Amino acid sequence: MNEFKFMRAGSLVEAAKAFGAGSDARYLAGGQTLLPVMKQGLAAPSEVISLAGVAALRDVTVKPALITIGAMAVHADVAGHAAINKILPALAVLAGGIGDP
Secondary structure, eight states, rough: OOOOOOEOOSSSHHHHHHHHSSSSSEEEEOOOHHHHHHHHTTTOOSEEOOTTOOOGGGGEEEETEEEEETTTOOHHHHHHHHHHHHHHHHHHHHHSHHHHH
């Protein structure tokens, strides 16, 4: 794996600013795709920006005609969300079956 700069963003603005300043920056959410391809030499970003510290990306909101699941929301949050279980139980079941608790 090549060397890269690592940054943990604390906000969406901070993440976007770091991404724009990078020459070949990549966002890191879960890392289940990016890290393996970096290890195999198939990707060599100059900067990796972690989104784990961006609280705004963890929200799960349910409105009458819209469900919004943030990029950093975990499957357990979706599976356990009362409103999702009520209006779209199949999504809750699906989310509950992905990964380990």
